[in-house]
Amino acid sequence: MENRVDTAGINEHELKTQEAREQLTLLGLAAPAVLAIVAIIVIPVGWLFYLSFVGSDGNFSLEHYQKMVQYKSYARVFLITFQVSLLTTVICILIGYPLAYFLALLPQRWAGIFMLAVLLPFWTSLLVRTYAWLVLLQKKGMLNDFAIYIGLWETPVKLVHNMTGTLIGMAHIMLPFLVLPLYGSMRKIERDMMHAAANLGASPVHAFWKVYFPLSLSGMVAGSLIVFVLCLGFYVTPAVLGGGRVVMVATQITAILENQFDWGAASALGVVLLIATLIILYLAARLLKFDAALFGK
Amino acid sequence: MGWLTKPASDTQVTHRDRLWLYIVATIIMLLLVIPTFIVIPMSFSDSQYLEFPPSNWSVRWYDEYFGSSKWMRATVTSLQIGVLTMLVATPLGTAAAYALFVSGHRAARAVFMFLITPMIVPVILIAIGTFYAFGRVGLNNTITGLVLAHTVLAAPLVMIVITASLRTYDLNQELVARSLGASRLKAFFAITLPQIKFSVLTAALLSFLTSFDEVIVAIFVSGGVNATLTKHMFAALRDYIDPTIAAISTIMVLVSSVLLLATQFIGNRDK
Numbered sequence: 001m002e003n004r005v006d007t008a009g010i011n012e013h014e015l016k017t018q019e020a021r022e023q024l025t026l027l028g029l030a031a032p033a034v035l036a037i038v039a040i041i042v043i044p045v046g047w048l049f050y051l052s053f054v055g056s057d058g059n060f061s062l063e064h065y066q067k068m069v070q071y072k073s074y075a076r077v078f079l080i081t082f083q084v085s086l087l088t089t090v091i092c093i094l095i096g097y098p099l100a101y102f103l104a105l106l107p108q109r110w111a112g113i114f115m116l117a118v119l120l121p122f123w124t125s126l127l128v129r130t131y132a133w134l135v136l137l138q139k140k141g142m143l144n145d146f147a148i149y150i151g152l153w154e155t156p157v158k159l160v161h162n163m164t165g166t167l168i169g170m171a172h173i174m175l176p177f178l179v180l181p182l183y184g185s186m187r188k189i190e191r192d193m194m195h196a197a198a199n200l201g202a203s204p205v206h207a208f209w210k211v212y213f214p215l216s217l218s219g220m221v222a223g224s225l226i227v228f229v230l231c232l233g234f235y236v237t238p239a240v241l242g243g244g245r246v247v248m249v250a251t252q253i254t255a256i257l258e259n260q261f262d263w264g265a266a267s268a269l270g271v272v273l274l275i276a277t278l279i280i281l282y283l284a285a286r287l288l289k290f291d292a293a294l295f296g297k
Numbered sequence: 298m299g300w301l302t303k304p305a306s307d308t309q310v311t312h313r314d315r316l317w318l319y320i321v322a323t324i325i326m327l328l329l330v331i332p333t334f335i336v337i338p339m340s341f342s343d344s345q346y347l348e349f350p351p352s353n354w355s356v357r358w359y360d361e362y363f364g365s366s367k368w369m370r371a372t373v374t375s376l377q378i379g380v381l382t383m384l385v386a387t388p389l390g391t392a393a394a395y396a397l398f399v400s401g402h403r404a405a406r407a408v409f410m411f412l413i414t415p416m417i418v419p420v421i422l423i424a425i426g427t428f429y430a431f432g433r434v435g436l437n438n439t440i441t442g443l444v445l446a447h448t449v450l451a452a453p454l455v456m457i458v459i460t461a462s463l464r465t466y467d468l469n470q471e472l473v474a475r476s477l478g479a480s481r482l483k484a485f486f487a488i489t490l491p492q493i494k495f496s497v498l499t500a501a502l503l504s505f506l507t508s509f510d511e512v513i514v515a516i517f518v519s520g521g522v523n524a525t526l527t528k529h530m531f532a533a534l535r536d537y538i539d540p541t542i543a544a545i546s547t548i549m550v551l552v553s554s555v556l557l558l559a560t561q562f563i564g565n566r567d568k
Contacts, residue, residue, distance in 0.1 A: 022400075022481075023400060023402055025481065026397075026399060026400040026402075027396070027400075028396075029392040029396035030392065030393040030396040030397055030408060030412075032392065033389050033390060033392070033393035033412050033452055033456075034393070034408065036389065036445070036448060036452065037411065037414060037415065037449060037452075039445070040423075040427060040445055040446055040448075040449040041414055041415055041418060041423060041426075041449060043430060044426030044427050044429060044430040045422060045423070045426045047426065047429060047430055048422065048425065048426050048429065051429075095325055095328075098321045098325065099321075099322050099325045099326065101318065101322075102318055102319065102321075102322035103322075105315075105318075112561075116561070117326035117329050117330050118326075118329060119557060119561075120330065120333060120553075120554060120557060121329050121332075123506060123510075123553045123557045124510075124549070124550055124554070125509075125510040125546075125549050125553065126510070126512070127510070127512050127527055127530050127531060127534070127546075127549075128333070128336060128546040128549050128550055129332055130534065131530075131534055131542055131543075132332040132333065132336050132546070133332055134534065134538065135335070135339060135538070135543075136332060136335065140346070142335075172328070172329065172332060175329065204310045204314070232419065233419025233420060233421050233422070235420070235512075236512050236513065236531065240531075240534045249421075250421040253421055253425060254421075257425065263429065266425060267425075270419070270421065270422045270425060270426075273419050273422060274418060274419060274422055277417065277418075277419055278417075281417060
């Protein structure tokens, strides 16, 4: 605190009480938010955690978790979830990197304007964007028409209600989550670094790979992990664009609740999803700190 | 085309060397924006089937939307929940962000992390968790229930926006006011709040949008007469493609665009 004065000799006790009262007031200001999170997140999720350990006979059991290991159907769901998340992340990196690079090269003013191309979709309902892709990708949709027109393929190709459609839709929705942190880290790169590299005789391409790219990695890793983690628990887009063929963890949770009303099984899947998310985020925090230490940021 | 051979930066690269990047970036930006706005021309199509470009123009899907009591009811519900969420989440998040920022306490960082957990926990888990818990206390299918859930989803955003703006603000001004006899509360409302008001407004708009666009929790927790627009839209998308959705989507795109442009416009005014 900036207002702390040297307490030696002055009425130390009084100042301490005042400090304590101050902290208490501040605690009071934060309390409603803390209570809301406890009531809406901690208790319900804790409840699901408990339910996931209650067997069909009402006693403690690990049956819901055992089923996940035993049944092939679960292995398939996990595999598809992992596949979709990984592929979406890779697509986002391949598309997002050049875009972020372009934006980072622009003068700040122009970058702000072009950034709207990222921010407008970001703040548009994902339901609307999923719907748009549903229409664009259908057999008589614009994308098929265009591909046939330029001779990419001859008869309409099935682009939606399958993995292809899911990946296209997911990549579109996730891209801003990669571009924003990546752009942030690129903006922080000192231009002088590139000048120094050029001065020392590096070609622009060489300087890019040896200097720029490694410095942009922290933003890329952060963005990729956010995308990957968000994909793991994604529901709407795979449910609509996958047309029932791309069953991810979230889709499976809903299906279990809708068809079997089995809270234990649904909760167990949810718990696995949460733990996977937390592990990845924990590793990310470690990794990025390591990264920061490496580059001295 | 003289600009092409001009250096693009003060290293050796010319704009011509970077032309590929400009082209690739333009294509990517178009791919980002087109699917967001394509619903607008689509919604004015005369056809039952979603074709683009439409062969005949009409406003029949808007008639359909405005004439349907189901869609109107859902729209009003969504707007109500959005406004209420905004009114609850903004003060809640602002108070917490302010308290944690001002307090130099060791635990402040931990509490901040705790308060942004709704951004970390998968939304599907929050959805089924609240669905289960609300079922026990009779909050499912109520406005109150969904406002509570959306408040928790929006509060972290508010906190992040407000904390960022407090970082650029000199808190000593508040200390001056307090040393002149103002209470903490008075100092906040008279000195600090006026200087971060645009950030508070941005946070409010973003929390409205968070609620208005939210799908997953709404699918589980809202229902009956209090079902939201997004819940009905999701059901319609899964079952059949109704062009009315294009009309509704257009309205949603316009709402988000206007609010986003507003936040961009007011974003940097706190200085």
